[in-house]
Amino acid sequence: MTDALTKLLNSRDWLLADGATGTNLFNMGLESGEPPEFWNVDKPDNIRKLYKGAVDAGSDIFLTNSFGGNASRLKLHQAQGRVMELNRVAAEIAREVADTAGRPVVVAGSMGPTGEIFEPMGTLTHAAAVEMFHEQAEGLKAGGADVLWVETISAPEEYRAAAEAAKLAGMPWCGTMSFDTAGRTMMGTTSAAMVELVNKLDYPPLAFGANCGVGASDLMRTMLGFAAQGSERPLIAKGNAGIPKYHDGHIHYDGTPELMAEYAVLARDAGVKIIGGCCGTMPEHLKAMRAALESRPKGPRPTLEQISETLGGFSSASDGTGDTSDAPKRERRGGRRG
Amino acid sequence: MSDDEIILSDLSDDELVLQMHDDLYDGLREEIEEGVNILIERGWAPYDALTKALVAGMTIVGADFRDGILFVPEVLLAANAMKGGMAILKPLLIATGAPRMGKMVIGTVKGDIHDIGKNLVGMMMEGAGFEVRDLGINNSVDAYLEALEAETPDILGMSALLTTTMPYMKVVIDTLKEKGMRDDYIVMVGGAPLNEEFAKAIGADAYCRDAAVAVETAKSLVSRKHNQARA
Numbered sequence: 001m002t003d004a005l006t007k008l009l010n011s012r013d014w015l016l017a018d019g020a021t022g023t024n025l026f027n028m029g030l031e032s033g034e035p036p037e038f039w040n041v042d043k044p045d046n047i048r049k050l051y052k053g054a055v056d057a058g059s060d061i062f063l064t065n066s067f068g069g070n071a072s073r074l075k076l077h078q079a080q081g082r083v084m085e086l087n088r089v090a091a092e093i094a095r096e097v098a099d100t101a102g103r104p105v106v107v108a109g110s111m112g113p114t115g116e117i118f119e120p121m122g123t124l125t126h127a128a129a130v131e132m133f134h135e136q137a138e139g140l141k142a143g144g145a146d147v148l149w150v151e152t153i154s155a156p157e158e159y160r161a162a163a164e165a166a167k168l169a170g171m172p173w174c175g176t177m178s179f180d181t182a183g184r185t186m187m188g189t190t191s192a193a194m195v196e197l198v199n200k201l202d203y204p205p206l207a208f209g210a211n212c213g214v215g216a217s218d219l220m221r222t223m224l225g226f227a228a229q230g231s232e233r234p235l236i237a238k239g240n241a242g243i244p245k246y247h248d249g250h251i252h253y254d255g256t257p258e259l260m261a262e263y264a265v266l267a268r269d270a271g272v273k274i275i276g277g278c279c280g281t282m283p284e285h286l287k288a289m290r291a292a293l294e295s296r297p298k299g300p301r302p303t304l305e306q307i308s309e310t311l312g313g314f315s316s317a318s319d320g321t322g323d324t325s326d327a328p329k330r331e332r333r334g335g336r337r338g
Numbered sequence: 339m340s341d342d343e344i345i346l347s348d349l350s351d352d353e354l355v356l357q358m359h360d361d362l363y364d365g366l367r368e369e370i371e372e373g374v375n376i377l378i379e380r381g382w383a384p385y386d387a388l389t390k391a392l393v394a395g396m397t398i399v400g401a402d403f404r405d406g407i408l409f410v411p412e413v414l415l416a417a418n419a420m421k422g423g424m425a426i427l428k429p430l431l432i433a434t435g436a437p438r439m440g441k442m443v444i445g446t447v448k449g450d451i452h453d454i455g456k457n458l459v460g461m462m463m464e465g466a467g468f469e470v471r472d473l474g475i476n477n478s479v480d481a482y483l484e485a486l487e488a489e490t491p492d493i494l495g496m497s498a499l500l501t502t503t504m505p506y507m508k509v510v511i512d513t514l515k516e517k518g519m520r521d522d523y524i525v526m527v528g529g530a531p532l533n534e535e536f537a538k539a540i541g542a543d544a545y546c547r548d549a550a551v552a553v554e555t556a557k558s559l560v561s562r563k564h565n566q567a568r569a
Contacts, residue, residue, distance in 0.1 A: 022500075032449030032502040033476060076451050076475070115454070121414035180530065181409065186454075188409025279501075316406065328407055330398070333360050 003172045004146040005106045005206055008060060009234055013298075014268050016290050017238055017276025018054035018062040021110070023253070024282065025050060025065070035077045037069045040089040047090070051097040055105055057283040058290035061274065062098075062105065063149050064090040066140060067112035070132045084139040091143025108149035108174065109140030111162060118157040126161055133165030141169050150175035151211050151238070154185035156197050167203035174274075176211040176236050179222045183319020190320040191225025198233065209236030212278045215243045216255060216263040217311040218319075221304060223270045225321045234273035239263060241280035253280025257288035262310050264289035269299045347376055355391050362395035363402075365415025367422040374423040384427050385436035388467055392423050393439075396465040400550035410458065413549070417461035424464065439466065440560040443485045444495035445473030447506040452499035455529060455549070459495060462549040463556060468493075479513045486523065492560050495552070496542075498529040508540035515541070524559045528552060 008015055025036050028046045040047055047065050054062040069087045071080040079086070091109055098105040114132055116124040137148055148171045150162040159175055166173035177185050177194055184190050189197070191210070198208045210222045219239035226235055242255025255263075260277060267275045275293070277285055308314060318327065346369065349357055354373060361369040370392075377387040399416045402408040408416075442463055446456050453475050460470045471489050473481060486494060498504040507527050514520040520541075527537050528546040537545030543559060546552035 022502075026502050032500060032506075033451065115452070117414065117454070121411050121418070182406035184406075184409065186410050188411065318406075320406070328405055330363065330402055330407060333356060 003206075004104065005061070005108075005172065005174070008104055008106060009206070009273060012060075014272070014293055015060040015106075015274045016058055016264075016286065016293065017108075017236070017274050018059045019057075019241070019277035019281030019283070019286050020279050021050065021063065021065055021067060023280050024053060035068055035074065035079065036065055037067075037074070037086045037090065038077075038079070040065055040086055040093065044089070044093055047093050048097060051094055053283045054286060055097055055101050057286035059276070059286060060105060061108050061276070062094065063108045063110040063151075064094045064140065064143075064145060065110070066090040066136070067110045067151070069139070070111065070114055070136045072114040072116055072132055073112070083135050084142070087136050087139025088143040091140045091145040095144035106146045107144065108147050109137070109143075109145030109171075111136055111140075111148055111150045112152050113154070113158055118155055126157065129158060129161035130164045130168070133162045134168045137165050137169035137171055141171055145171070147171065147206065148173040150205075152176070152178045154178055154180075154189070155187045156189055156193070159194075159197060160201065163201045163203050163205070166205075173205050174207045174209075174236060175205045176209045176238060178212045179210050179218065179319070180213040182316040183218065183221060183225075183314070183321075191222045192229055192321045195226055195229040195231050199231070204233070207234035207236050207274055209238070209272070209274070211236070211238035212240055214315045215240055215312065216259065217307050217313065218315050220263065220266055220270065220302070220307045220311065221314055221319055223267060223272055224301075224304065224307075225319060227271050227301065228321070235271060236274040236276075237267040237272045238276040238278045239267075240278045241282070241285055255280060255285070257285045259311065260285040261288040261292035265292050265296050265299075266302050266307060266310060268293060270301050346372055351377075351380065351382075355394075358391045359395035359398055362392065362416050362419050363399055363412075365412065365419050367419040370419040370423045371426060374426045378426070378430065383436070384430035384434055388424075388427050388431065388436070392420055392427075392465075393467050396420055396462070397553075400462060400466075400553050404548060404550035410454075413458065414461065417465045420465040421461075439468045440493065440556065441469040441471070441489060441491040442493040442495055442556065443471045443473065443482070443489050443491045444497070445477040445482065445485075446475040446497045446499075447503050447510070448476055448478045449506060450498050450500050450503035451475045452497075452529075455499065456495075456497035458549040459497070459528065459546070459552045462553050463495075466553045466557065468556065479510050482510050483513070483517075486519070491523065492563065493524045493526060493556055496525070496527050498527075498532070501531045504529060504532055504536065505540075507542065511541045524556070524563060526552060526555060526559075 094107040216239040241253040358373040525542045526544045527542045534545045544555045
């Protein structure tokens with residue numbers, strides 16, 4: 001049986017994913033420090049509203065409210081025993097919203113990072129990471145998620161562990177990393193290195209890409225980095241609605257719906273199949289993105305210059321891919337050991 | 339490139355110190371411990387071993403992290419090697435009454451449970467020879483005040499990853515002002531959604547983009563503070 005996402009990918013040129021989860025929930029009164037996943041059980045109407053916001057704005061795919069729903073994150077709130085319950089309910093509410101949408105909508109079970117660092121730098125083992133992701137995946141599966149959606153990953157080890165967990169759960173999956181440090185992930189992974197990582201997996205994702213990071217222009221540079229590797233696998237772009245700014249005690253993201261619409265068109269023209277937002281992306285942004293994708297004809301793949309002209313400058317001169325012969329490096333003394 | 343085994347104890351002092359810089363860069367903890375022991379056996383003052391071998395080596399690591407040549411995994415390994423050397427030097431530094439680099443109290447603000455960046459800053463600060471008291475995550479004003487009174491640090495460091503929690507830094511700074519304690523400390527702030535403008539708006543002394551910048555900023559602000567105290 002073909003899964004729901006593959007069916008949709010085969011029938012359309014592009015799919016609109018959803019926007020922010022956190023930003024929307026904070027607007028509904030979620031307190032800082034309070035785990036959003038508790039609301040699946042305590043305030044299901046708010047979660048329904050979150051999901052409906054994306055679906056009504058035209059999203060073909062939306063993510064469940066389960067980003068921090070692994071044992072390691074929930075342990076910070078002494079809720080490590082509620083992984084199965086919180087994830088199952090997150091997906092159940094989503095299933096109900098998707099099934100009453102009147103068109104095919106995919107429920108993607110969100111799985112964020114464990115927040116721990118792998119051996120030998122940290123203490124997390126591969127086996128422990130697989131176990132945590134697998135537990136969460138089973139919860140999302142039981143609640144009726146169509147696909148697992150691993151996101152905001154920075155360590156290749158963690159991406160591999162999530163792949164193994166998806167295999168154990170027998171679920172199709174997608175996985176995006178977050179490129180927020182000079183065009184690489186915090187752990188130093190470049191866009192080119194991620195393509196290699198994905199190609200080597202024995203249980204590869206249906207689609208892969210990038211989410212969050214530093215604004216829409218950096219995210220688009222990462223997309224061009226993926227495209228340059230010539231991967232046939234569908235690409236995912238979920239960029240933030242600009243950069244957070246501080247005004248009189250309040251934070252707002254500076255990306256307007258118009259800017260996010262430009263970003264969506266550039267992403268599609270760069271060959272990206274699944275296009276959405278991340279932090280700061282509200283239903284009005286999604287509506288503008290959908291309208292632009294439907295009305296504007298497909299153009300040629302944009303250049304870096306066109307991206308920075310339309311969306312703003314990049315956060316760093318290079319993203320560690322392409323010709324790195326003139327990149328700075330440290331000259332070492334001779335002689336090496338062990 | 340030679341594959342010859344390097345025998346640390348065969349190297350001259352100058353060569354050994356350079357080799358230790360490389361070994362820190364490569365995160366070789368045992369080699370760093372051996373190097374520190376050799377320097378001490380050769381009669382080096384513990385403070386010289388700290389500053390010329392370890393701190394100087396970590397400065398190179400910090401610069402390359404700042405410049406995007408090294409990334410978090412390499413920095414964590416280097417900090418771990420540094421820690422091995424520090425464990426040997428610490429009792430000797432205390433015994434010889436060596437000058438302190440300075441002390442920092444650091445913690446993630448209330449409502450925020452993210453700690454990777456803050457941990458990295460703590461490790462790099464220790465790597466630079468600072469004493470660090472880590473308060474962990476989700477700290478209230480009271481938790482910061484209590485630690486400041488108990489530790490009398492030079493620096494207060496606050497971290498936040500969420501746009502919803504970063505305004506709490508201002509609450510802490512405003513409380514320090516009310517209590518007339520603001521000028522007793524250098525206040526440094528950091529975290530992904532912050533920027534220079536925000537730090538200025540809330541009355542912090544400095545915004546630190548990353549752990550390497552935090553170390554450089556701490557060094558220059560602490561020495562400025564010490565100079566002012568002497569003047």
